Each structure stands twice: as C-alpha cells, then as structure tokens.
Amino acid sequence: xxxxxxxxxxxxxxxxxxxxxxxxxxxxxxxxxxxxxxxxxxxxxxxxxxxxxxxxxxxxxxxxxxxxxxxxxxxxxxxxxxxxxxxxxxxxxxxxxxxxxxxxxxxxxxxxxxxxxxxxxxxxxxxxxxxxxxxxxxxxxxxxxxxxxxxxxxxxxxxxxxxxxxxxxxxxxxxxxxxxxxxxxxxxxxxxxxxxxxxxxxxxxxxxxxxxxxxxxxxxxxxxxxxxxxxxxxxxxxxxxxxxxxxxxxxxxxxxxxxxxxxxxxxxxxxxxxxxxxxxxxxxxxxxxxxxxxxxxxxxxxxxxxxxxxxxxxxxxxxxxxxxxxxxxxxxxxxxxxxxxxxxxxxxxxxxxxxxxxxxxxxxxxxxxxxxxxxxxxxxxxxxxxxxxxxxxxxxxxxxxxxxxxxxxxxxxxxxxxxxxxxxxxxxxxxxxxxxxxxxxxxxxxxxxxxxxxxxxxxxxxxxxxxxxxxxxxxxxxxxxxxxxxxxxxxxxxxxxxxxxxxxxxxxxxxxxxxxxxxxxxxxxxxxxxxxxxxxxxxxxxxxxxxxxxxxxxxxxxxxxxxxxxxxxxxxxxxxxxxxxxxxxxxxxxxxxxxxxxxxxxxxxxxx
Numbered sequence: 001x002x003x004x005x006x007x008x009x010x011x012x013x014x015x016x017x018x019x020x021x022x023x024x025x026x027x028x029x030x031x032x033x034x035x036x037x038x039x040x041x042x043x044x045x046x047x048x049x050x051x052x053x054x055x056x057x058x059x060x061x062x063x064x065x066x067x068x069x070x071x072x073x074x075x076x077x078x079x080x081x082x083x084x085x086x087x088x089x090x091x092x093x094x095x096x097x098x099x100x101x102x103x104x105x106x107x108x109x110x111x112x113x114x115x116x117x118x119x120x121x122x123x124x125x126x127x128x129x130x131x132x133x134x135x136x137x138x139x140x141x142x143x144x145x146x147x148x149x150x151x152x153x154x155x156x157x158x159x160x161x162x163x164x165x166x167x168x169x170x171x172x173x174x175x176x177x178x179x180x181x182x183x184x185x186x187x188x189x190x191x192x193x194x195x196x197x198x199x200x201x202x203x204x205x206x207x208x209x210x211x212x213x214x215x216x217x218x219x220x221x222x223x224x225x226x227x228x229x230x231x232x233x234x235x236x237x238x239x240x241x242x243x244x245x246x247x248x249x250x251x252x253x254x255x256x257x258x259x260x261x262x263x264x265x266x267x268x269x270x271x272x273x274x275x276x277x278x279x280x281x282x283x284x285x286x287x288x289x290x291x292x293x294x295x296x297x298x299x300x301x302x303x304x305x306x307x308x309x310x311x312x313x314x315x316x317x318x319x320x321x322x323x324x325x326x327x328x329x330x331x332x333x334x335x336x337x338x339x340x341x342x343x344x345x346x347x348x349x350x351x352x353x354x355x356x357x358x359x360x361x362x363x364x365x366x367x368x369x370x371x372x373x374x375x376x377x378x379x380x381x382x383x384x385x386x387x388x389x390x391x392x393x394x395x396x397x398x399x400x401x402x403x404x405x406x407x408x409x410x411x412x413x414x415x416x417x418x419x420x421x422x423x424x425x426x427x428x429x430x431x432x433x434x435x436x437x438x439x440x441x442x443x444x445x446x447x448x449x450x451x452x453x454x455x456x457x458x459x460x461x462x463x464x465x466x467x468x469x470x471x472x473x474x475x476x477x478x479x480x481x482x483x484x485x486x487x488x489x490x491x492x493x494x495x496x497x498x499x500x501x502x503x504x505x506x507x508x509x510x511x512x513x514x515x516x517x518x519x520x521x522x523x524x525x526x527x528x529x530x531x532x533x534x535x536x537x538x539x540x541x542x543x544x545x546x547x548x549x550x551x552x553x554x555x556x557x558x559x560x561x562x563x564x565x566x567x568x569x570x571x572x573x574x575x576x577x578x579x580x581x582x583x584x585x586x587x588x589x590x591x592x593x594x595x596x597x598x599x600x601x602x603x604x605x606x607x608x
Contacts, residue, residue, distance in 0.1 A: 002029060002086075002100045003072040004178065005195055006159050006169045009186025009216045013068035016199075018055055020188070021070045023195035025051065026251065026397045028597055029072035031085035034058065035096035036065025037166040042093055046085040066166050069159045069189075071098035078123030088127040090134035091118065094163050095141075097133070099126040100191055101156035101176040109151060129158060137162075142213060145170045146226060149211060155354060157206070159189055169214045173206040177352045177380060180204055180212060180219055182233060187214050193236055193378065194395045201236040205378045234378055250595045252398035252489065256581050257448055260441040262403040263574075265392040266410045267437060271417070276430025278418040283387050289369060291422050294341035296323040299331055299359045303401040303484065304347040304408060309477035311345070311412030314570050318433070319420035329355035332362055344370040345415075349396060349404035351379025360384050373411050375404055389415065398596045400488050402581050405481060406444075406574050413437060413570065436568050440575075443565040447578045450563075451586075454579070457544070457560060458586030464515050467492055468506065469580070470499040470536075471519035472529050478573040479519050482580030489595050490588035499532040510539035517580070520547040520554070521564060521572040533557045546579050548572070 003024030007016045017034055032054045033046025043063055047053040051072070071086035078084035087096035103109070106125035109132065114120070118131050129148060136144035141162050149158075155175035161168075171178055171189055181188035181196040181203045190196050193203055206212055209224035223229050248254035271278045296315055298308035305327055312323040326336075328346075332355060338344075344363050348356045351374040360370050361384060372385035375393050382388045391407040414437075421430050461467075467486060469479035476498045483496035497506055499518070510516070516536045520529055530553070536543050537557050545558035548566040562583075564575040588595050 002074050002191070003195075004069070004098050004100055004157060004159055004189065004191040006069040006098075006171075006189040006214070007186070008067045008167065008169055008214060009183065011186060013065040014058060014063055017068045017070040018051065018058065019198075020190060020195050021051055021072050023198075024072055024190070024192055026399060026596055028074050028399065030075055030080035031073045031082070032071065033073075033085045033087050033098075034063070034068055034070040035087040035089070035098075035161060036063070036068035037161055037163050038065050040163055040166070042089070042096060042161070042163040044087055044089065044096055046082060046087065048080050048082055048085065067161055067169065069096065069098050069161055069169060076102060076125075084122045084124050086126060088122060088124065088130045090130045092134070094137075095130060095133055095160055097126060097130040097158060097160045099129060099156055099158045100178075101174075102154045103128060103152055103156060104154035105152070129160075133160060139164075141165050141170060142211070145172070146211060149209075157191060167215050170211065171206060171214060172209070172211045174208045175354065175357065175380070178206040179378070180206065180214060182219065186216050187219060189214060193376070194397070197236060197395075202233045203236060203378070204231040204233055205380075205383070207383065237377060249589075250398065250585075252400060252402060252595050253585055255396055255398050255402045256578065256585060258394065259403045259406050259578060260445045260448070262391075262393040262407050263410050263441045263444060265394070266407040267414065268392070270414055271434050271437075273431060273434055275421075276417075276425075276427040276432075276434060277421045278414045278434075280389050280414075280418070283371075283389060285369070285371070285387050290343075290419060292341060293321060293343045293419065295339065296321050296343050296345060297338065297363075298323065298325045298345045298347065299328045299356055300325075300347040301328050301353050301355055303405040303481060304349065304353070304356070306477050306481040306484070307405055307408035307412060308345070308347055309480070310409050310474060310573050311416070313474055313477070314413060314416040315419065317570070318416050318425060319423060321419060326359075328353070328359040332359040336363070338363055338366050338368050342368055344368050345373060346370055346381060346385060347373045347408055348379075348381050349375045349391070349393075349401055349408070351376040351381035353381070357381055357384055373408060375407070399598055400485055400584075406577060409574055409577075410437070410440070433568070433570070436571055439567065440571060443567060443575055444578050446565050447575055447582070451582060453562065454582040455586045457562070457583065458590045460560075461515055461542070461544070462490075462587045462590035464513060465492060466509070466514050467494040468502075468510075468514065468516045468541075469494060469496045469519065470502060470516060470532060471522065472499050472525035473522045474569050474573050475519035475522045475525075475576065478576050478580075479517075481577055482517060482519065482584070485581055485584040486587065489584055489598050490591050490593050491598075492587070499529050502532060502535065507535065507539065510536060510541045512540040512542070515542040515544060517544045517546065517583070518558070519576050520545050520551065521576050522569050523548075524569055526551070526553070530554075530557075546576050
C-alpha cells in the first residue's frame with residue numbers, strides 16, 4: 001500500500017526520487033521521507049502529510065544526494081508521526097531503510113535486539129530491519145542484508161542505503177511488488193512500474209526471496225540460496241504521458257472517459273467474426289485443458305469480485321459451465337475442495353492484491369491450473385499463474401477502479417464466447433454476441449456525452465448520507481459495483497442489493513433521506529423489478545432509475561431517469577456501470593471529496 005522509489009546515477013537524486021514518489025501518491029499515504037548519501041554521510045528528511053511538506057523541508061535543509069531512496073507511508077504499525085515515518089535508521093545513523101508490507105515477527109526480533117541494548121525510537125516494524133542490518137554489519141553490507149532477510153517473516157519489499165556504499169541500493173522482496181528499472185548509466189527502484197515510465201521502459205521484477213545490488217552501471221541479483229542469477233528485462237507497454245492527468249481535474253474522471261478506447265484495446269485482435277469465436281494470442285493453455293473444463297472457480301476482491309460475479313452469470317448462461325465466485329480473502333482460509341476439471345480464474349487489476357495471490361498459491365498447491373485476468377505486465381499474479389489474459393486498459397491511477405472493471409467484464413465476456421463455442425454455442429450465436437460487443441465503445445461514448453445530466457443530478461443528490469443501489473439478475477452485481485463506487489469516493493454509506501431482497505430487511509431503512517438508485521436495464525427481469533420500484537416509492541425514498549433508451553414502462557414512478565443505450569442483457573452492466581461511475585464522480589466532486597486518493601484507501605492492497 002505504501003510507495004518506494006530509489007535512484008542511483010549521475011542525475012539529481014533528490015528531485016528524481018521526490019518526483020518518483022509523486023507518481024506513487026495515488027497509492028495513498030499519510031507521511032513521506034527521503035534518505036541518501038553525500039560525501040560519506042547519511043542524511044534524511046521525513047514529514048507527516050503530503051509530499052509538498054517533505055519537499056519544502058528538503059529545500060530548507062538544502063539536501064543533495066549522490067544516491068537516494070524515498071517512501072510514502074500508510075500507517076499500519078504506529079500512528080502517522082514524523083518518528084514513525086520512513087526512512088528508518090540504525091542507532092548510529094549509518095544506514096537507512098524503507099519498507100512496504102508487514103514484518104510479521106517484528107515483536108520477537110525487537111525483543112531480541114532490546115536484550116542486546118538496542119534502543120528503539122518508533123512504533124514501526126520497519127525499524128527492526130535497520131537495527132538488524134547494523135547488528136550484522138562488519139564491512140560487508142550484502143552479507144549483513146542477507147542475514148537480516150533470512151530472519152524476516154511476512155510480506156515485504158525493502159530498500160537500504162549505507163554511508164559506506166554511496167554507489168548502491170540493496171533491495172529484496174517477498175510477496176510484495178518491487179521493480180528495478182535500467183536506464184543509461186543509471187538505475188531506479190519502485191514499488192510500481194508506472195512510476196518508472198518517465199525514466200525507462202526496461203525493467204525487471206524482484207521475485208520472492210531475491211536480493212539485488214543496484215548500481216548505476218549494473219544490477220546483480222541473487223536467489224534464495226544466494227546464487228547469482230540473470231533477470232530478463234521486459235519492456236513496459238505504456239508511455240509516460242499515459243499517467244498524466246492532462247486537462248482532466250482528476251485521474252478518475254480521465255480514466256472514466258478513457259473507457260471507449262480501453263474497451264477497444266481489450267477486444268482488439270481477439271475475435272474472429274467470420275467464425276463467431278474468440279482467440280487470445282497470449283494464452284498458452286492447451287486446447288484440451290479448456291475443452292475439459294467441467295467447473296470454474298473465480299477469485300477476486302472488491303471490483304474484481306463484482307466483475308467475477310458478472311462473469312459467472314455469463315459463463316453459466318452461455319457456456320453452461322457451473323461457476324462459483326469467491327471473495328479471495330475468505331477463500332484462502334477455507335481449506336477449499338477443488339476437484340479435477342476445475343479452472344481457476346483469478347482477477348486483479350494491479351496483479352498485486354495480496355489476498356488473491358495467496359488464494360492462487362493455495363489452489364496451485366492442490367495441482368489446479370490458474371488463469372489470471374490482469375492489467376499489469378510482470379505483476380506477481382501474472383508470475384504465479386499458469387496463464388494470463390491482459391486487460392490492455394493502460395495505467396489506472398485513481399484508487400477506485402473504472403476502466404479496470406469494465407475491461408475485466410469485457411475480457412470475461414470474450415472468454416465466455418471462447419468456452420461456449422467449444423461446446424454448444426452456434427456460429428451464428430457467437431457472431432450475434434460479438435456484434436453487440438463491437439458496438440460497446442461507441443455506446444459507452446454516448447453515456448459519457450451526457451455528463452452534463454450527471455453533473456446536474458449530483459447537485460440534487462450530493463447531500464444525502466446513505467443510499468441503496470438495487471437490481472436483478474445482471475443488474476445485481478452491477479448494483480454492488482455502483483454502490484462501491486459511490487461509497488469509496490464520496491463517503492456516502494451506500495449499499496448494493498438484489499432488488500428482491502429489499503423486503504427481507506433493508507426496506508426498513510427506506511425514508512425520504514435515503515435515495516434509491518434502481519438499475520432497470522435487464523429486460524428479462526424488468527417486470528419483477530417494477531414492483532420493487534413501487535415499494536421504494538411508497539416508503540418516500542427519492543428514486544432514480546437507470547434504464548435503457550426506449551423503455552417507456554416506468555409509469556412515472558422514478559423521480560429521475562438516466563437513459564443508457566440498448567444492448568443485450570449480458571453487456572448492459574458495462575453501460576450502466578459507466579453511468580454509476582459518472583454519478584459517483586460528480587457527487588463526490590460536489591461534496592469536495594479527495595476523489596483520486598480517498599481516505600483510508602490504497603490502489604494496491606498488498607497486505608491483509
């Protein structure tokens with residue numbers, strides 16, 4: 001959840017690291033710091049609050065470094081204070097450490113160090129790492145680092161600099177993302193490859209238990225047995241400009257408006273219209289593995305879980321394959337039964353969601369193949385899975401998932417056609433489905449073109465503190481996603497419900513101060529939903545319907561109606577979701593919320 005950035009090379013290390021940290025602000029943080037070496041001395045600065053506060057302190061101190069590491073911290077162990085902020089130093093200020101993740105055995109390590117006379121100044125688990133390295137150090141920094149890493153338990157990414165080694169950064173990672181970027185006689189480290197796009201596109205990821213010694217002209221990597229290994233460089237697929245806001249007020253709004261192109265990218269070169277079928281060039285699964293699938297299990301968290309629910313509906317409706325969807329954070333502790341013939345689909349936009357990765361490791365240990373659906377090249381999930389279908393959505397910086405979610409649903413729709421055509425779906429049925437899919441980008445653009453309506457409605461509904469989203473069939477998972485978007489960026493206590501469940505308790509909460517957003521864009525169940533709308537209206541709740549163009553059977557029930565283009569039930573969730581994204585964005589903007597960096601949230605949930 002925190003951010004790490006480091007630099008070694010001839011450039012201005014201070015400005016490069018601080019600007020790198022700015023690219024990681026979207027991950028969420030409450031304090032920030034920087035440390036480096038100059039003229040054989042270790043210097044540092046750290047502050048509570050935004051990077052602008054740290055930047056001023058660095059300028060006031062006149063700090064200059066030949067090599068530097070920086071960090072943005074989201075408090076876990078210890079409250080947000082200057083003392084608890086990273087970097088953390090040893091007693092004699094010879095070295096500095098930045099760390100993402102959690103050291104699970106920090107208490108026992110702390111006790112052992114205290115018995116040796118070490119005095120701690122912070123409440124963090126990270127300070128243990130600094131003191132451990134110092135306790136082992138006898139002139140060989142790499143050996144001291146190795147001994148320290150061997151004692152640590154948990155998920156972590158760590159970087160360290162030492163005053164005696166002004167030309168190198170030592171790094172390691174375990175179940176936590178860390179990427180090394182290689183430039184022209186310079187090198188970078190970061191917790192997210194997006195932060196490197198301005199400097200280099202040639203990168204490699206540190207795998208579990210690996211240690212790297214990063215210098216300007218070379219990078220040495222060692223495996224868990226301390227043997228030197230070679231890492232193959234990969235080229236990032238995006239440009240630096242793709243992670244800039246441009247003319248948009250927020251990354252979230254930019255990414256909402258990028259969805260037509262993101263959907264085109266997700267579909268591009270992946271279907272053969274002549275045969276009504278789908279192909280994924282990057283998917284190396286044997287055809288017999290897919291034909292033999294008897295059951296599917298989908299794992300995900302948050303928006304990815306909601307996308308998985310929609311995928312399960314499509315897979316059962318069209319491919320006729322029994323499909324189960326599990327929240328990864330629950331599934332990993334259940335000692336699950338996974339029978340032969342089961343395909344596991346793990347979904348994560350970032351590919352670094354800790355619970356999803358842990359669940360994947362659990363099922364792979366049982367000998368089951370895992371297919372990842374992910375947006376980030378080289379991420380942990382892609383490395384832990386047997387195959388991956390990439391979203392091609394481009395970098396998603398806003399904390400709330402927008403184009404990540406809709407492209408997940410598109411990829412799941414394509415996968416459904418692939419599996420269905422291997423079974424009973426006819427060529428004509430496949431062609432019909434793909435025809436509707438091809439129309440989606442332009443239809444999403446139609447929704448976006450009506451932004452003025454959403455901005456107007458936001459002024460009307462921004463002052464409520466609770467809300468419901470309701471829907472049936474495909475609109476039920478869509479209501480969960482709509483409610484999540486509203487609550488996470490506007491802080492309105494919104495809940496998504498299957499419309500038929502309202503009578504089983506939630507209807508008690510309806511009143512004139514609790515609006516209901518009814519997702520009416522499912523043809524199969526609309527007649528049933530209509531009675532739910534009347535129930536809501538009779539309780540005095542303001543009612544907003546999101547319905548297809550041409551649906552004229554609402555009978556004057558809603559207070560407001562949002563229209564979306566007509567498509568098949570399986571794909572309507574994408575259009576309705578774009579509408580709920582716009583609604584959430586403008587309501588949050590009206591309430592003055594921090595839209596790109598909502599409180600208490602981070603983009604990549606890399607710890608439990």
